């Protein structure tokens with residue numbers, strides 16, 4: 001059990017650089033199963049989700065090397081040792097489901113358990129599976145195990161309408177379609193920047209994909225054989241978290257290697273709260289925050305709307321804003337768990353279903369809180385603690401390692417009083 005102890009009240013000063021995006025590298029690592037050649041991925045974040053994905057690739061028969069000096073990961077899956085994704089690793093990371101599309105292309109079958117165990121039921125991956133079925137795959141489920149097979153060896157291109165622009169389903173179907181016979185069109189796909197980034201990577205392997213960012217993505221099936229070098233896009237959620245850290249603690253920070261175009265809905269909200277954000281060169285944002293911020297309402301939506309992955313961190317800041325903020329979460333059903341912990345710190349929050357009403361108080365008080373196995377919730381507790389009076393002890397802090405490279409160290413570099421105990 002690890003914890004972070006934070007003494008609140010230090011304004012943040014200095015500069016930091018953003019790492020490559022977690023939500024870009026995970027599908028790209030999965031996509032490397034599509035080819036037998038070497039793929040080099042640059043600017044890899046040093047996070048546990050990448051390590052878990054690396055382990056799964058090794059179990060599948062791949063070679064995964066990490067060169068820490070260059071933040072480079074090299075992956076080569078010359079041949080598959082198995083089509084089964086280990087149940088324990090599957091449970092640790094929901095996005096391991098992204099390997100099923102590439103496995104179907106490479107070997108004609110894939111086996112997995114439901115991410116998080118069968119209690120969750122079929123809902124979280126139903127769109128992925130329906131897409132594969134439409135492309136000619138057979139899906140058999142038994143006691144929480146799923147086996148997907150392609151009876152005639154190769155998937156066939158198809159017109160697939162997603163009822164919701166799911167990021168994972170769009171990525172999985174895109175990767176499956178790369179190896180399918182004929183043309184696949186995905187209607188109502190997700191438009192997140194990470195979809196574009198996956199398409200760029202797949203094109204480097206020889207895929208023919210168009211329409212990402214629009215309402216239809218078209219993929220012409222082909223045999224992918226090439227290897228490639230690919231540099232990841234910056235992590236917009238990591239950047240947004242540090243921007244909200246400055247909002248929570250006050251101060252002035254320069255954030256390098258960020259892509260403001262990917263953060264427009266978010267930046268508009270943060271500016272409305274009273275945070276000053278200046279572009280100080282290409283990929284550089286200067287963030288200044290002083291005094292109490294204004295309450296602002298937020299509605300999470302698929303991209304280009306306000307990202308759900310920055311909702312908890314926004315709530316941390318809203319806790320001490322002047323006035324009442326209404327936060328509406330439309331992407332995930334159960335993403336307000338962290339509100340209970342904020343209340344322990346003195347926040348005034350009422351939640352009902354997908355809506356949270358946050359009445360700003362002058363200051364939060366440091367106390368002991370728990371991160372509850374939730375990556376963004378854990379980060380938002382750290383943010384709340386930075387602005388709180390006195391000491392906060394965030395217990396079970398490990399989930400931050402899934403998505404942030406050395407969060408405590410980065411914040412210390414900016415002058416925060418943060419110590420981690422493992």
Ligand code: UD1
Nearest residue numbers: 023026095123124125126127128166167168169309331332
């Ligand atoms: C990805 C991101 C995650 C982010 C989310 C939404 C990665 C590795 N993770 O997750 O950080 O929070 O997008 O921006 O990129 N759903 C179904 N059936 C499906 C698939 C999804 O009902 O087959 C539902 C989910 O339960 C959820 C919603 O659709 O309520 C959005 O999920 P989705 O866009 O698929 O998110 P992920 O790809 O899992």
